[in-house]
Amino acid sequence: METRTMDYKNYRQNTTDKKHKFKIKYIILILVLAIFVYLVIRYFSLLSAILNPKALQSYNTKTVNLTNSYNLKGNLYFVKNNNLWDITGKKAIQITHTNDISDIAISKNGKKVAYVHFHTNFSNLYQMNINGTNVTRIVNWRDPNINNELWSATPTYSPNGQYIAYLTNLEKIFTGVHVAGMGIFQISANQTYLSSDQALGPNYYGETDLVNPNPYTGGDAGVTWPNPNFILYTSYIYWTANLAQPDSQIMLYDFATGQSYPVTPLKSEAMQPRLSPNGKYLAFLERKGNNNANLYTMKFNLQNILTHTETSSFNTYKKTLQTVYVGIESHPTWSPSGNNLAFMTLTNNSFDIAVVRVTINNKKNNLNFSDLQHVTRGSTLDSTSKMYWMN
């Protein structure tokens, strides 16, 4: 009887142990399966990314990050977060803190800054000292005498600093016609905003109408005034008989004749011209493919441009076109000596400043570009505003 009891106890003990082992086995199996499924999910690239979200952009948007490898001679002015900045030596200085500055222009003596303040529906033209003081409004396109609010953009100083040329759609209020682009107007840099009771007329603020967008053009942009005798600008053209797609070309407005002449051929999609200090080379961008804006240079031969024929000025373009940088670039600017070319370039989701050394290759009669260096990184600069490199 005792034996039977013992056997039964042993049997119960055995079965209980086996049941425990059975449960433990299942728990281990479940855990292994759970870990396996979790790892599979993590392994799968799409879901892995879901489980590990990363920020698309992690730049410090408040400061300018200098690379410290470039010692900049002179002052390089640019815009970031709608404020004026200056890089000199190995320092970046924020000049304004008003968050209202776009489309800057610096006078040739380096003392004045013209800029545009964009609002919803309109934009006004202002001027201030280079240190951000003495702000004066030059045009107010929200004047009660004007039915329609207007735009002003991309100002540029005349070489003597007495005038500002800028873009505006001022024609609209005189003609009543909606012009698809803006024309180039000239205005005195010494005036301040006049009272609103001034009579409305073609020269509302004393403007001189230099270049009107022609019918079936897309207007003008990127104005610079490198020489007392001419202005360089970009003309956008499209929807003509032979052009199914938008196009742009660099044009020269000659003050002597009041005429505009093409500098680059149609279908070059050229824009943002910047003449070298010696007036011999032109830096500019060309729109390529779906979204690129590559940086190029070409020789600048004023005489060929003014006596424009297909074979003269466009031959200069065809024969002297040189690629400087490929990607998405913006607003090239020459150093005061002409030995360096600075430009904004899109790198790792940020527009930053790069500089390339420029030397003349006498043998090949062209330019050499070398020693490309990034001046800033991850600084998300304003690529729609021009840069100015001053002494």
Place this chain on the structure above:
Amino acid sequence: MVIDFDNLQHGQHQDVQSSIMKSPRRKKRRWLGCLSIFVIFILIIFLLLLKSGYVQVISDLFQITGNTIKQTKVEQTLKYKYDKSNTFTNILILGSDSDAKFNPQHLLTQTMMIASINPSQKKIYLISIPRDFWIKIPGYTLNGGYSKFDTVSEIGGIQLTRQVVEQYFGIRIDYYAWIGLNGFINVINKFGGVYVTPTHPVMDWAYPNDLTGNPQLINNLINLYISPAPQYMDGFRTLEYVRSRHGDLQGDFGRAKRQQQILTILKKKLETTETISAIPSLFNSLTQYVRTDMSIPNIISLATMAKGMGSTPIQSIILSPPKYSSLSTTTNYDPTLGQYITQDIVEPNWPAINNLFSKLYGN
């Protein structure tokens, strides 16, 4: 049951054991054990996924995806002229004007594109259909049955739009994807914005200011200016860039070109891991603004397909004048206004379009 343990033979022990374990009570216990183990297993997986936010993502994703719309009777019997061997995956992309102005099921589609992917032949097409294409719409009674293409969705929803596209262009539409204005803004923002070299300065004196949330401003218009310089655009700016048409001398065709430019930039963005990582918050913010009949496996399959075709250029086509259409006007009686109205339309050049589709898709 009495068991004589003393007289059990070799092997009989196990039989007894198994008979005990196989008893109904034991079976029930085992079943309950398995169930509890399964529940624990599911719970562990759920907790792991919940912790990572994946459950919310899936929930949001289901609101966007799987919005299947039944084939019409015409579609069921339709014989497609092109791509008969189904080598392309064709997606109808529809973009609508302000969601607040229209019945959500019957929106005016300002943007209509056919996106076609053929991984084996390494081909990607993006074909824009002009909104003013003047076509005969099945079941429509006014104007002799004719209306602009963008009204098809207003008349018969996405179902009729898909049928009309299939009938006129002779290809099968596998999926549709509809996006509203706020959805577009959110998509671009979640992708971290885009870097764009505009094709020209954009100036629009009548840009709709309908996204302020203020119902009184729905029909309000503002001035718009976008510089032509290469630049960063957030979602709102990108929408302005692709939506503006009044200052564009090419009107709707110029707008279609800008839309294709942004889609091509987005395709490049999709190829990066950083963008994929933004997907959770993307789905979370898109539930009200995006609809598609694609399922989650469909989307994953397409994303994998697109990633595999990374360097394949997109062939962008706009069915614009002078090759594929011509500009015209038509005067018709509008019963709602009680008068005749003249409107600008785009007459499709069907022989040229058929020739194009035959070349692109093959017979």
